[in-house]
Amino acid sequence: MEKMLRIAVQKSGRLSEKSLEIIKNCGIKFGSDSRVLKEQASNFPIEFLYVRDDDIPTYVRDGVADIGIVGRNEYDEQAIDLAIIRDLGFAKCRLSIAVPNDFTYTGLSCLQGKRIATSYPHILAGVLKENKVTASFVQVSGSVEVTPAVGISDAICDLVSTGATLAMNGLREVETIYTSTAVMIGRNEMGDDQKSSILKRLMLRIDAVMRANNYKYVIFNLPEEHLDQVARIVGGMKSPTVTRLMEKGWVSVQTVVAEDTFWDVFEQLKDLGAQGILVTPIEKMTE
Ligand code: ATP
Ligand code: MG
Numbered sequence: 669m670e671k672m673l674r675i676a677v678q679k680s681g682r683l684s685e686k687s688l689e690i691i692k693n694c695g696i697k698f699g700s701d702s703r704v705l706k707e708q709a710s711n712f713p714i715e716f717l718y719v720r721d722d723d724i725p726t727y728v729r730d731g732v733a734d735i736g737i738v739g740r741n742e743y744d745e746q747a748i749d750l751a752i753i754r755d756l757g758f759a760k761c762r763l764s765i766a767v768p769n770d771f772t773y774t775g776l777s778c779l780q781g782k783r784i785a786t787s788y789p790h791i792l793a794g795v796l797k798e799n800k801v802t803a804s805f806v807q808v809s810g811s812v813e814v815t816p817a818v819g820i821s822d823a824i825c826d827l828v829s830t831g832a833t834l835a836m837n838g839l840r841e842v843e844t845i846y847t848s849t850a851v852m853i854g855r856n857e858m859g860d861d862q863k864s865s866i867l868k869r870l871m872l873r874i875d876a877v878m879r880a881n882n883y884k885y886v887i888f889n890l891p892e893e894h895l896d897q898v899a900r901i902v903g904g905m906k907s908p909t910v911t912r913l914m915e916k917g918w919v920s921v922q923t924v925v926a927e928d929t930f931w932d933v934f935e936q937l938k939d940l941g942a943q944g945i946l947v948t949p950i951e952k953m954t955e
Contacts, residue, residue, distance in 0.1 A: 672708065672715040673866040676733035679705070679718035683850055686758040687737040693951075694873035713866050725750060728853055734863055741827065741848040745790045753852040753867075754874065761829045763788055763846035766839040768816050771823065773842040779803050785812050785821035788846075792825045795845045813837040873952075880953040883924045888937060888945040892919050901936050905955075924950065 677687040691698075691714075698709040698716060708715045717733050724736040725748045739759055743750070765784075767773050776799045785806040786792050796803060806821045813833055815821040827848075828834065831841050852874075858864045890898055895910065898921060902908055908923035921942075925933050930947075937945060 670713050671860070671862040671866070672713050673735065673863050673870065674715045674717055674733045676717045676719050676724045676727050676736035678721040678724070678737070681721060683721060683737060683739065683759050686756075687850065690756060690758075690874060690877060693877045694870070696873075712870075714870065722746075725853065728855060731855075731859075734858065734860075735852060735854040735867065737850055737852055739848050740851045741788065741791065741846065743851060743853055744846075745788050747790055749856070750853045751856045753854050753871065754878075756850045756852055756874075757878065759848070759850040761827045761848050762844045763791060763825060763848065764828045764841045765823060765825050765843045765845060766813075766828075766834050766841045767823045769838050769840055776801050776843065779823060782822040783820070784823050784825055785815035786825040787812060788825060788827075791846055813839060876952045876954050879955075880950040882927050883950050883953060884927060884930060885922070885948045885950050886925050886933075886945065887920065887922045887948075888942040889913060889918055889920050890937075890943075891941045892917050894940040895919060895921075897940055898937065898942070901933055901940075924953070 675691075678684045694712075696709045696712045696714060698707055705718050706715065717727070719727065721738055721742055724733070724738040725743055725746045727733045728736045728750055729748050735753065737756065739761070740752075740755075741761070741763060743752070765773075765776070765779070772778075776796065779796070780801050780803065782803050783806055784792065784803050785808050787807070787809055789805045789807050792805065806815060808815060812824045812826040814837060815824060816839065817837065824839065825845065828841055834841055854867070858867065886902070899908055902921070902923045902925060905924055908921050911920045911922075913920055934945065
């Protein structure tokens with residue numbers, strides 16, 4: 669029987685949906701019935717283990733799972749020696765210092781001797797040490813935002829994505845000490861050739877999906893005289909595809925454009941007389 673690569677993903681929470689979505693987009697089929705704790709894909713040798721995100725690094729270290737998807741914050745906090753296989757880019761958040769609205773914040777040094785509540789003592793300790801600040805930690809595993817109001821802390825260090833929860837609790841974010849995204853982790857040595865080759869196949873697909881998400885397919889009409897200038901702007905995978913239009917002096921150009929430069933490129937194309945600019949998502953893309 670063919671071996672299975674076992675992947676640990678968060679059962680329910682901020683990482684779950686996107687973790688499964690990225691694998692689904694690889695054409696891998698599975699039920700993802702939220703009640704099961706373990707299931708196999710029907711068309712790829714992969715098995716899912718649905719667990720609490722805190723447990724994922726230990727499971728991977730101990731071989732209970734072969735790989736896992738977890739927030740970089742959790743991975744760094746636990747400081748377990750594993751390999752980061754890929755930064756998956758989603759679940760963006762930051763670890764920030766927040767203080768009560770009436771606290772005059774002048775920088776990390778003003779936390780000297782204060783009580784800071786956090787679920788990330790390891791990461792925080794590292795940052796404070798670098799800045800030669802000593803503070804005492806109040807370690808809590810949730811609802812960090814209420815600790816100043818109940819008098820057990822002077823400041824907090826917690827994950828933030830929008831800051832709305834902080835504001836609701838009379839706190840303001842004053843400094844970001846760390847940023848995080850979801851990462852795929854694995855052991856430094858998989859220790860099994862068959863599993864290693866499954867992982868390689870999986871990563872080929874994941875990379876294609878991630879690359880596709882970062883690019884758009886763009887088609888537009890252009891006065892031929894501006895073709896050289898446009899080629900310098902858009903590039904494409906090798907170079908743009910150019911086809912002649914029936915109308916004399918006009919060409920149709922097809923190319924891929926990176927998402928983060930898209931609006932820049934769009935404006936430049938407009939300035940060079942591009943018309944009928946059509947933009948479509950790309951589902952998969954290899955090099
Ligand atoms: P579990 O029950 O699995 O232990 P949890 O409550 O510890 O779940 P979640 O709140 O679901 O965890 O967050 C999981 C991860 O999602 C975090 O470790 C972090 O990497 C990421 N994340 C993204 N945005 C936020 C946010 N605004 N607040 C907290 N975590 C966030
Ligand atoms: Mg957790």
